[in-house]
Amino acid sequence: MQDAIASLIGAYDATGKYFDRDALDTLKSYFATGSARLAASSAITANAASIVRKAGSQLFEEVPDLIRPGGNAYTTRRFAACLRDMDYYLRYASYALVAGNNDVLNERVLQGLRETYNSLGVPIGPTVQGIQIMKQAVMSLVGTEADWLASPFDYMSRELSEKNI
Numbered sequence: 001m002q003d004a005i006a007s008l009i010g011a012y013d014a015t016g017k018y019f020d021r022d023a024l025d026t027l028k029s030y031f032a033t034g035s036a037r038l039a040a041s042s043a044i045t046a047n048a049a050s051i052v053r054k055a056g057s058q059l060f061e062e063v064p065d066l067i068r069p070g071g072n073a074y075t076t077r078r079f080a081a082c083l084r085d086m087d088y089y090l091r092y093a094s095y096a097l098v099a100g101n102n103d104v105l106n107e108r109v110l111q112g113l114r115e116t117y118n119s120l121g122v123p124i125g126p127t128v129q130g131i132q133i134m135k136q137a138v139m140s141l142v143g144t145e146a147d148w149l150a151s152p153f154d155y156m157s158r159e160l161s162e163k164n165i
Contacts, residue, residue: 001107004030004100030100033148037097040142040149044094047141052087055133063126072122086130089156093134096152105152110159128157 002010008023019027044051060066066073066082073082092109096102117124135153139145 001095001099001104002101003098007101007103033100033146036142036144036146037100037148040138041094041098043141044090044097044138048087048090051090051134051137051141052083055086055130055137056083058133059126059130063129066126072126082130085127086134089131089153090134090138093138093152093156096155097149100148102152102155105156105159109156114160124160128161131157131160 005027008019008026012019012023060073065071067079068074073079088109092105095104095108114124116122117127131153135150138153139149142149
């Protein structure tokens with residue numbers, strides 16, 4: 001897993017360039033939001049169970065077919081698996097927040113997920129909807145709608161929904 005700094009250095013090193021204004025601005029922005037990133041991650045950690053539980057309830061209220069007979073969260077086992085997956089997304093979003101880099105999401109969450117969900121018949125639409133509900137919950141909890149806070153959630157949603165499953 002790379003953080004924003006290692007990723008930036010790697011990109012510039014690969015092209016043999018010195019840091020330019022864009023690179024320095026990126027670093028400056030990363031460091032300027034460092035304390036806020038850590039505070040957001042702490043808030044997520046302290047409230048993870050509540051965030052997942054409320055997001056799951058809201059998702060099942062908005063898409064009740066998921067918990068009806070034949071739905072992907074109908075049995076107790078499937079319901080628990082859905083909430084477990086939502087917890088995974090939230091945990092890895094918190095890692096990406098601290099790192100200031102979404103690479104951890106590719107490495108730990110998204111690689112292979114599409115194929116797994118496809119083979120299990122898990123619908124992507126409600127998965128993305130659940131991720132977005134958690135994003136709103138985190139933004140409300142942290143008290144900001146900063147781009148850096150939304151970034152991991154939007155990245156997962158975009159990567160999942162842009163694929164033909």
